[in-house]
Amino acid sequence: MAASSSGGERGEFILFVVGVHRFIAMAESNVSKSGVFRVKTKLRHFTGAKIYLGRGIRFVRSDSQVFLFVNSKYKRYFYNRFKPSKLSWTAVYLKQHKKDILGEAVKRRRATKKPYSRSIVGATLEVIQKKRP
Numbered sequence: 001m002a003a004s005s006s007g008g009e010r011g012e013f014i015l016f017v018v019g020v021h022r023f024i025a026m027a028e029s030n031v032s033k034s035g036v037f038r039v040k041t042k043l044r045h046f047t048g049a050k051i052y053l054g055r056g057i058r059f060v061r062s063d064s065q066v067f068l069f070v071n072s073k074y075k076r077y078f079y080n081r082f083k084p085s086k087l088s089w090t091a092v093y094l095k096q097h098k099k100d101i102l103g104e105a106v107k108r109r110r111a112t113k114k115p116y117s118r119s120i121v122g123a124t125l126e127v128i129q130k131k132r133p
Helices: 020-029 072-079 091-096 125-131
Strands: 012-015 041-043 050-052 057-060 066-069
Touching: 057 072, 066 072
Parallel strands: none
Antiparallel strands: 012 057, 041 050, 057 066
16 A cells, blocks of 8 residues: 655545455455455546546545545546536536436337236136127
């Protein structure tokens, strides 16, 4: 684990690096009873995308608020106070301008219900048809 700090009001900047052996140990602990591997993810602060376990840069502000960035590009945007809503490739922008990927899902057609008749215990289909007006 490597750690470095930046001065000023920005708080402490911590970079976590995870080795291969440690990741394998974590992977074994994340296996469920059914044998399915579950990967824990966290959301990026700036873009809203997923960051997988052992990746990213964690920034802790002096008021103890934690921010998670995937690389130095997003950290730099955050430090320079760029607004994610003004950058066209962020999830916030796409959602505000109704260009969200989830919203573009095609509606599936459902099969229409077709009426049919079936015999019931004690009455055949012919008996039921005769009783109908």
